[in-house]
Structures are given as C-alpha cells and as structure tokens.
Amino acid sequence: MSYDELADLYALQYENYADDLDFYARLAERHGGPVLELGAGQGRVAAHLARRGVEVWALEPSAAMRARGEAATRGLAMRWIAGDMRDFELGRRFPLVIAPFNALMHLYTLADQNAALAGVARHLEAGGVFAFDLYNPLLIRADGALRLEGRYGAAEVYYRQEHRPEAQRLLTHYVLDETGPDGALRRRHHTLDQRYFTRYEVERWLAAAGLSGRLTGGFRGEPYEARRPIMVWTARRVS
Ligand SMILES: C[S@@+](CC[C@H](N)C(=O)[O-])C[C@H]1O[C@@H](n2cnc3c(N)ncnc32)[C@H](O)[C@@H]1O
Numbered sequence: 230m231s232y233d234e235l236a237d238l239y240a241l242q243y244e245n246y247a248d249d250l251d252f253y254a255r256l257a258e259r260h261g262g263p264v265l266e267l268g269a270g271q272g273r274v275a276a277h278l279a280r281r282g283v284e285v286w287a288l289e290p291s292a293a294m295r296a297r298g299e300a301a302t303r304g305l306a307m308r309w310i311a312g313d314m315r316d317f318e319l320g321r322r323f324p325l326v327i328a329p330f331n332a333l334m335h336l337y338t339l340a341d342q343n344a345a346l347a348g349v350a351r352h353l354e355a356g357g358v359f360a361f362d363l364y365n366p367l368l369i370r371a372d373g374a375l376r377l378e379g380r381y382g383a384a385e386v387y388y389r390q391e392h393r394p395e396a397q398r399l400l401t402h403y404v405l406d407e408t409g410p411d412g413a414l415r416r417r418h419h420t421l422d423q424r425y426f427t428r429y430e431v432e433r434w435l436a437a438a439g440l441s442g443r444l445t446g447g448f449r450g451e452p453y454e455a456r457r458p459i460m461v462w463t464a465r466r467v468s
Contacts, residue, residue: 230335230422232270236293238405238419240271241381249329249362250277252448252461256360257283260325265352267314267345268332272298272307279305286319288312315344322354328361334423337398346438350466359440359464362448366425367455369399383407399423428453431462440464 232239253274257264262284269275269287271294279285284306289295290313299309310319314328315336326349336342349359371392378386384407391400401421408414426434428444435442442464446457453460 230420232291233293235419235421236271236291236297238386238403239294240297241384242378242386243273243330244271246273246330249448250274253327253329253360254278254281254283256325256327256358256463257281260358262325263308263323265319265323265326267326267328267349268335269298269309270294270330270332272302272309274327274329275307276302276305279307282306284308286310286323288314288317288319314348315341317348317352319352321352322357323352324354324357326353326357326359328359330362331364331423333361333363334399334425337422337424342434343437346434346440350438350440353466355466357466359435360462362459362461363426363431364399364423365446365455365457365460366397366399366427368458369425371399375404378403397425397427399425426460428460431460435462435464439466441467 254277257278263286264278264283265286266275267288269289272287275285275287279302286308287298288310289298295309295311336345353359369392371390373389375387375389378388384405387404389402403419405417406414432442442462444453445451445461446453448461
C-alpha cells in the first residue's frame with residue numbers, strides 16, 4: 230500500500246510518538262553510523278538520531294511521506310532515498326539497519342519478506358545489527374467497533390479494525406472528520422493494511438537469512454510476554 234494518502238493523518242497521529250526514540254538512539258550510539266532506516270516515513274526516528282550526530286540514510290517509497298521528512302530534517306546529516314525495501318542497492322554496508330514502528334508489516338508476501346531481508350543482509354557489515362519493532366498480534370482485538378482515537382486540532386479521528394486471521398492481516402479503517410465554520414462535516418476514509426508476524430515466524434525468517442534474533446517485549450529490554458503491545462527485535466549476522 231502507498232502512504233501517500235495517509236501522510237497528513239500520520240503527521241497528526243504520530244508526530245509526538247516517542248516511545249522508541251531512546252532505544253534506536255542507544256543502538257546508533259553503540260554501533261555508530263551511518264544508520265540505514267527502512268521505511269523512514271516522515272523522519273520521526275531518523276531526525277532524532279541525526280540530531281544526536283549520527284548520519285542516517287532514510288529509505289522511503291512514499292513521495293508524500295518523504296517530502297515531509299525532507300522538510301523536517303533539512304540541515305541535518307541525512308540522506309533521503311526514494312526506494313523500496315524489497316529491492317534496493319545502496320553500494321555500501323552499514324553497522325546498523327533499523328525498521329522502526331511496524332515498517333516491516335508492509336511486507337505482505339513471503340517473497341516480499343525474503344527479498345527485504347536479503348537486502349538487509351547484503352547491506353549489513355560483519356557483526357552488524359538489524360533492529361525493528363512490530364505490533365504483537367496476540368493483542369489483536371478487532372471487534373468491529375468504531376472508536377474515537379483522538380482529536381488533533383480541528384480533526385476527530387475514528388478507527389475500526391478488521392482482522393483477517395487466515396491471511397495474518399490487520400486492516401485499520403480510519404474516518405477523519407472535520408467540521409467547517411458553516412457546520413458542514415467533511416469526512417475522509419483511509420485504510421491501513423498490515424501483515425502481522427508471529428514470534429517464531431520472525432525467528433525462522435531471520436535464521437534463514439543468516440541472522441540470529443533476540444526478542445524483547447519493550448524498548449527497555451522487558452521480557453516478551455503475551456500482554457506486551459510490541460515485539461522488539463535485535464538481530465545479528467551469524468553467517
Ligand atoms: C508505520 S510507518 C513508520 C515510519 C517511520 N519508520 C516511523 O517510525 O515513524 C511505515 C513506513 O513504511 C513505509 N513502507 C511501506 N512499504 C514499504 C516498502 N516496501 N519499502 C520501504 N518502506 C515501505 C511506508 O511508506 C511508511 O512510511
């Protein structure tokens with residue numbers, strides 16, 4: 230799916246999301262740069278690392294997301310690349326490759342997943358680390374109800390989740406309402422399509438590409454448990 234139509238909504242929802250920033254910054258400080266971010270979006274994480282003096286290469290296919298990212302990171306040590314994580318060749322290796330905030334949930338098929346991971350393995354230095362976080366599918370509660378997510382300025386954002394377990398897909402249908410000065414309602418719809426991963430699926434996927442993964446249930450090294458909202462993975466090349 231393309232994030233072009235989601236870019237405005239994404240900015241409203243996540244510009245202040247910061248739970249993961251220290252985790253990725255600590256890794257970047259430990260492993261050094263440049264750091265390659267796959268699915269860099271609007272540069273939320275990349276800008277945080279670059280402000281700490283780490284050079285970041287940001288790969289992002291959506292022109293609308295990239296445009297916001299480029300504007301937000303002007304003057305920082307960053308390189309934006311229009312590209313797809315399923316098919317990229319940057320001509321160098323990196324000590325750290327990251328894919329924060331569910332970016333890998335846009336790899337919908339096994340072929341997509343294998344192609345992306347082969348790209349990661351090709352771009353990692355010996356001893357390099359691949360770090361990413363994913364939504365924990367054990368917490369999916371898609372009862373079909375429409376819920377208010379929040380009010381962002383003049384906009385009210387509602388969402389409804391649809392679970393397609395046979396395809397490991399989670400669809401989030403957003404409704405974005407804005408009421409004009411004349412009282413007229415402007416309503417927009419957007420759908421976020423995510424393919425979720427299970428724990429041992431990720432472990433096998435990484436192992437097949439010569440990476441050994443370590444799983445935690447949070448950004449501070451919490452143990453992974455069913456009730457944790459996210460899976461946080463750090464993987465190293467072992468072959
Ligand atoms: C949930 S956003 C995460 C953005 C950013 N990493 C962050 O933490 O704010 C997922 C991003 O992955 C990008 N994406 C989707 N499919 C992709 C692909 N095949 N290759 C690279 N990026 C992709 C989307 O355009 C979107 O910007």
